[in-house]
Amino acid sequence: MILTLTLLCSLAFFHFFGKAVKKKPAVLYGICILLSLVSIFYPREGGLPFLDFFFKKIMQRGILAGSLFILVMLAPVLPKSFSGRKTIYLLRGEMAICASLITLAHNLAFGGKYFGALFLGQGHISLMELHAAIVSCLMILLLIPLTITSFQTVRRKMQAKTWKRLQNWSYLFYLLLYLHIFFIYQGALIRGKGEYFFTLMLYSFIFGFYGFLRIRQYRVQKESREKKAVPLLRIGGILPIVCLFLSVFYSAGKYRAALEANVDKIRAQETVAESKESADNAAENKGSVESIGNGEEKSDSALEASGDKASANSTAASSDSKAVDANSASGTYKDGEYFGKASAYNGNVEVKVTISGGKMTAIDIVKTKDDEEYFFDAQKKVIPEILEKQSTDVDAVAGATTSSEGIAHAVEKALEQAKQ
Template sequence: MLFLIALFIAVITAFCLDKPLKKCPAAFYVTAAVLTVTSVVITQSDINISSRFVRDYVLGIFSRGAIGTAFWAVVMWAGALPNGSAPIKKLMPIRGELSITAAILTFSHIIIYGLTYISNLIKGRTGSDFVITSIVCIVMVLIMTPLTVMSVKKIRKKMNAKTWKKIQRFAYIFYGLIYIHILVLFIPKAQKGREGYFLSVLVYSAVFIGYAVMRIRKYYIANKKPDKKLVPNAVCACAFVLPFALVGAVSYGTGTKSAKPSADVSENAATFTFAPTTTVVTEEAVTTASDSKKTSATTVAATSKTTAAEPATTNKKDENTPTAEEEKQEEQDHNDEPEQEQHEEETPATEPQVTYKYRNGEYEGEAEGYAGKVYVKLSIENDAITSISAWADDDDPEYFGDAMNKVIPQIGAKVSADGIDACSGATYSSNGIIDAARKALEKAMN
C-alpha cells in the first residue's frame, strides 16, 4: 500500500536523519522541492512511462499526496506522544523542519490535482464530490501555507511566543481536514469493492483517529494529573475502537469486485456506436464488380453480332450473283453466331467472393491503464466496428472520459488500433484503451 510505504520513508527520515535535518535543513527543503517539481512536470507532460511500478510507487507517492501525508503524520504524532518518551525526544527538536518538508512535498499533490480541478471546473464537471473536495482543499491550503511560513526559524523568532502558539493551533483543523478529504475520496471506492481502498481507509483511520485520541489523552493527563491512568486509558481505547469500527463498517463493500467485470453491469462503461459504412462500401463494390462483368459480356455479344452483320451489309452490292466463296463464308458466319451466344449463356458471370479481415461478433480485450485495468468490448460486422464499450477499474473518471472521447472515435473510423493519437493530459488512460482495443481486434482476426 502506498501510504504505508510513504509512512515508512517518513519515519526512517525522522529517526535516522534527525541530526542532518536539524543541522542543514535547507538541503532537505531543496531536495523536497526538486522532487515536487519533477513529479509535477512528468505528470503533466505527455511522457509515456510504461512501468506500472514507476507510475504507482515512484510518481504516485508524490502525485497522490501519500508522502506529504506521511510526513504530516509524523509531525502530528510528535505532539501526541507522552512527554519524556524516547520518540518525543527525537522528534520535537526537528518538528518545525519536518513540517516545512511535509508542506513542500504536499504541494506536488496540490498542484497536480489543483490543475485537474480547474480543468473540471472549466468543463462544467461540478458534482457533489467535486464541491466538497474543492472547499476542503482550499481551506487546507489557506491554513497550511501561513503555518509553514511561520515554522521557519527566523520568522518564528520574530514573533511573540504566545501568539505563535495560538496560531499554530489551527494545525488541528488542518489535520482533521486531511482525514475528511481522504474519507470523501476513498470511502465511495471502498464501498464498491475497489481493490486496496478499504485497507487504505483502515490505515488512515488508525493514524488519524489514534492521533486524536492520544492528543486528548495527553491534554487530560497534563491538566488533571490523575493518580491512576487505568480509567483514561480504557476510555481512550473505547474512543479509538468505536469510530474506527464505524468507519470500517461504512467503508466495507457489500460485494466483491470480479477480476473482469462485464460491460453490461459496469457503471463506468460507456458505449460508442458507429454506422456500418464499411459494409455499404463492400456491397457496392460487389455489385459494381458484378455489373461490370455483365456489361462486359453484353459488349462482347454485341460486337459479335456486329461482326456477323457487316458481311451481310457488304454483300448487298451484288445480291444476284453471290460467289461460291461468299456463300461459304456467310454460312460459316451464321453457324458461328449461335455458338458464341450459346457459350455466353452457358457461362454466367460469377459473383466475386469477399474476404473479410475480421470475423463478425463481439470481442473483448484488457490492458493496463493509469491506475488499474482498462477493458474494451467491441462489435464487428463485415469489417466495420458497429460499437465500442470501454470501462476501467480505478482510472480517474474525468481523465478516462477525455481519453475515450479522443481515442475511441479514431479506432471506430480506422477499424484499427494503430496510428491512434492519445489524449493530451490523459496519456495513460488513452494507451490503456488503445492496447485493450488492439487485443480485442487480434481476437477477431481471421
C-alpha cells in the same frame, strides 16, 4: 502497504540524518523543492520502474507529504517510552515545512482536474471528489500561515502566545487532512476497489489513535489554555472512527452490488453462449440430414448435376460478388492496424485498433494525458465492451465519463480508416 513503508522510511531518514537536517535545514528544503518540480513534470510513460513508483505513487499522490504530516501530528502525543519520539519531536518543524513543500507537487498534479471542475466547471468529477476538492482548498488556506510560521526566523520574531495560538489551528488542519483522505478513498470504494478499504482503515486507525492520545493528554494537564481546545480534539478523535464505520457499511453495499452485477453479467453471457452452441449443433445436424438426402438424389441424377455444374459455378460467383458488396455496405473492416485520436479530459487520447477477419480483435492505448487511476477505470471497462459488442456504442464509466467517451471516439476515428 505504501503508507506503512513511507512512514518507516521517513522515520529512518530523520533518525539517521536528523543532526545534519537540524544544522542545515535549507539543504533539505531545496531537495524537497527539486523533487516536487521533478514530480510535476515527470513523464507519464517511459520512466524507470523505481522512479515511476516514487514519483507517481508516493510524490504525486501525496503519500510522502501525508506521512510527514502524520509524524508531525503524532510527535507531541506519543508516549515518552517510544524510541523514535525524541527524533520526531525535535524535528517536527522541519518535517512540517518539508511536507508543505511536497504538498505543492500533489496539488499541481491533481489540481488541474479537481480545481478546474470545482471553480470553472470543466470536466466531470464525482460527489466524493468534489468534497475532497473543497476540503483541499480549506487545507491550503490553513497551510500557508502554518508553514510560514514554522520557519525558525519567523518564529523568533513572534510572541510566544501569538505563535502558539496560531499553531493551534493545526488541529483543524489534521481533521481536514483526514476528511480529504476519507473522501478520496471512499470514492474509490464506491467504484468497487475493495483493496482501498484496508488503506482507509489504516488512516482511520492512525487519526483515531491521535485523537485518543490527545484527549488522554488533556486529562493529565491542568493548564487552562489546553482546556480551550478540547471540543475540537474530541471531534478529531471521534470523527475518524465514525467515518470508518459509515465507510464499512456504505462501501460494502456498493461493492457487493457491483460484484453481483458482474456475476449476473457473466451468467447472462454463459446463457447466450450455451444458446448459440445449441443452435449451432441443431444447424449442423440438419445439414447432415440434408447432405445424406442430396447424396441419394445425386446418385440418381449424376448426369443432370454435371450438366448444371457450369451454371452453378456462375451463380456462386455472382453470389460471392453480392456478398462482398453486402459486407462492404454493412461496415466490414479491412484487416490491419489503424490509429485514431480524440479529445479526452486532460488532452488527446490515441488508440491502436487491430482488425482481423473483418472484426476488431484488439484495442491498445498508445498515448494519453489523463489521470492514470481514473483513465484505467475507463479503459478496463470500455475497451472490453467495445470488443464484445463490436461497436463504440457503450456506456461511459461513472467518474471517468470524459475519458470513456474519448476512448470510444478515438476508436471510431480508427474504424473510419478501416472502412476506406
